[in-house]
Amino acid sequence: MKRKITLKQIARELEVSISTVSKALRNSAEISEDTKQKVQAFAKLYNYRPNNIALSLKNRKTNTIGIIIPEIVHHFFSKVIRGVELVANKRGYNVIVGLSNESFSKEVINMEMLANGSIDGFILSISKETQQLQDYHHFNETMSQGMPIVMFDRVVSDMNCDKVIVDDLNGAKNAVEKLLRNGCKSIALITTKDYVSVGKLRTQGYLEALEKHQIQPKADLILKIDDTLDYETRLDALENEIKQLFKANNGIDGVFAVNELYALSAMKVARKLGLNIPEDVQVIGFTDGVLSKHSTPSLTTVSQHAQQMGEKAADLLINKLENNIETEEEYFQTVIIATELIERESTK
């Protein structure tokens, strides 16, 4: 079981100095053709590759991006990762993944772990717990150490860093307007508690759409789900809450849900109550998931372009990493990714 070959070993074998080998391999003009040939041939034979760790230490640059997400078993986040990976690899970076599992402490620990030299910068979406606690000291510390952060989707709005967000407000607004144009008179909203930033924005979009059409929002039509419950109990509880929503409000003819699961559950409940989709109730969800496409009826959704978000985030981060010549004052941008309404069978 032989180790990887190093410059030193090549040098010893060929009885030249290490720097000669180094230069020969980088095709330096300083080295004679003879030696170059000899060294290069030998290196090829033994499949020499420079050690990344040594390079990282020397260059104080790892060419690695750390990505911290709350959950990986999730279409949105895995698509974002794919986008990040795509761009990162193209630009010569690796991607190292940390999962916060929606926990504040795991987020902190993971970041500290990676921040100690393993990576050059972060791309992250904050955990629900962090959103609740509103404790952002780890982000500030990381940044004050000169390590850039790009936040995506769930961001801290008053933090000085690059951000990539979905146009949640307008995405929601457009969706609700679509329902209104389609003739819906009584549109229910199924959303999350307000501390989830994206849920809040989508709620706002719903309200603005109603307002624009001069419709008075009814509190009864708005269902705010506490999604900190665990997944197993959640499904039953969810459907129950939605059933109450339908029963408490006669004549719901449209539903806007801030994610895929809520939307699907709404369809399920509606059908159980004898309502047809889209004839009696039209439903729109907010998501990039697979369920929408394959459900029956398939679900009209507001697409978030998750992969594009990942790509953009990676580009922003790498640009920052490579622009050492940047202007004195830090310049941060917030990129807003437009949503797209994908019409399927759940709307007319």
Place this chain on the structure above:
Amino acid sequence: MKRKITLKQIARELEVSISTVSKALRNSAEISEDTKQKVQAFAKLYNYRPNNIALSLKNRKTNTIGIIIPEIVHHFFSKVIRGVELVANKRGYNVIVGLSNESFSKEVINMEMLANGSIDGFILSISKETQQLQDYHHFNETMSQGMPIVMFDRVVSDMNCDKVIVDDLNGAKNAVEKLLRNGCKSIALITTKDYVSVGKLRTQGYLEALEKHQIQPKADLILKIDDTLDYETRLDALENEIKQLFKANNGIDGVFAVNELYALSAMKVARKLGLNIPEDVQVIGFTDGVLSKHSTPSLTTVSQHAQQMGEKAADLLINKLENNIETEEEYFQTVIIATELIERESTK
């Protein structure tokens, strides 16, 4: 924008030597209480953390695991990653992700990239293209350099390395037997071309189940899909092929599909042909996905325990990495994860 603080800076600031600082921080008995206190206080104040890269270089150990998968936007693989990450973090390792995107060359490049010192070992599932080409030189090279590999799910059977696989054959066999017990007489199989190792095994399970029940397999009932087609065109093509399957065989009353999408498509096509599920046709899929749970009717599936596979793979790899005292001859094991039949609405 200050950099991270180093031993050297602390030493200079406190006017002691670097090694004193190092020892003081590790609470060495060699150092006086006074100095220790002073150094530790200062380090805490400036939030000193040793640089991982320097440690990696020195220890020739990165404490990082590389995971190479064909695709991340996929429930099975993201669940595996979660399992790997869980165990890895618990045992003090990070996880770095490489995507092959089902391409041989990307797999090779990604592995070379990571093998040059970035990681201590690999966990991987090989790409379809690699399976077709049967070119495994990169695995052999990596291992001959002393870097351990753990393969999962899609493995190379005659390769000397640890493996974690699903019991594809028996999982399939059990599923088909379930259909037989439920009264199915004419069971169709929707599978992949044989070069996909798991597809092949599941096909074999189907055949064995029939054989056990002394049923002659009919070639017409077996549909082998070429899944190298891209995703967009695939859905239509897929449904078309399945429709042909149904039309060519009157009286299909059971379908076993080697993945979720095939199973769902089968249900869709069956319904379009006026067949009821599970009354007229019973369907079982093979997967860990979300679609099964939320489809209508929900799909009975053979669960693969993806997360458990990831956990096991990580344990195997880390054990190998940390057992330097191992026996002389290399010892490799293949762990077989049992499947579980999750019964839902698509079977009686």
Place this chain on the structure above:
DNA sequence: TTGTACGCGTTATCAA
């Protein structure tokens, strides 16, 4: 044309 010396940040060993 080749080799020496240095530094990246750390720890271990040995000397003072």
Place this chain on the structure above:
DNA sequence: TTGATAACGCGTACAA
């Protein structure tokens, strides 16, 4: 009790 030195693997400025 403290400090100097070497080493991990590499690239480069400078000396020979």
